[in-house]
Amino acid sequence: MKKLAIIFIVLCVSHCSLYSQNKTIKGRVISDDFEIVPLASIMINDTVEIGRTDLNGFFRIDIPASAKKILFRSVGLEPAIIELVDTCNEVEVVMILSGTYDFISHKKADRLRMKKFKKLPALHKEALMKGIFKTGKACYTQDFMPHYEKKQK
Structure with missing residues (x-):
């Protein structure tokens, strides 16, 4: 009976820990x-x-282990939404400075922002060379978020 109670407790505890896994x-x-x-x-x-x-x-x-996206926000910087890879536990993020785009269209502002966004992998490598980062390549994906979206007809 004692062995059965111990097995029952071990199974209950291990079952509960499956639902509360954190990363x-x-x-x-x-x-x-x-x-x-x-x-x-x-x-x-x-x-x-x-x-x-x-x-x-x-x-x-x-x-939580189920969370795949992380949002980084700071004053004066554009928000960075990254999507984690399952094996990723070391995240090094480069955030883009937020600019003021006066007297130009949203479409042109997005083109200028996209130009900066495309330089992020090179900036990550340069940060590694300067000793700021530990890894040479980001273990996550980051998508560009445009301010202007083309209207569907």
């Missing part, structure tokens, strides 16, 4: 001019703040 992500956030980004908000599901970067741009967060 620890650590990393660093910098801007596209290689300055650290202190106190940037880190969010999942676009509303749940799960952490902030420290004064040196480093962070360590626990996210």
Whole structure:
């Protein structure tokens, strides 16, 4: 009877831990001019703040294993939404400085923003060469978010 009770308890505890698995992500956030980004908000599901970067741009967060997208926000920088790969636990993010695009169309502003966005992989490699990052390639995907979307006819 004692053995049966122990087996039952072990099965219950292991079953409960399957539903509450978290993943620890650590990393660093910098801007596209290689300055650290202190106190940037880190969010999942676009509303749940799960952490902030420290004064040196480093962070360590626990996210649910089911969460695949992380949003980074900071004043003066464009939001960065990254989609994690399953094996990714070290995230190093380069955020683009937010600009003011006065007296031009949204379409042209998006072209200028896209130009900066395409330089992100090269900036990541340069940050590695300068000793800011530890990895040479990002283990996540990041999509461009346009402000202007073509209307469907």
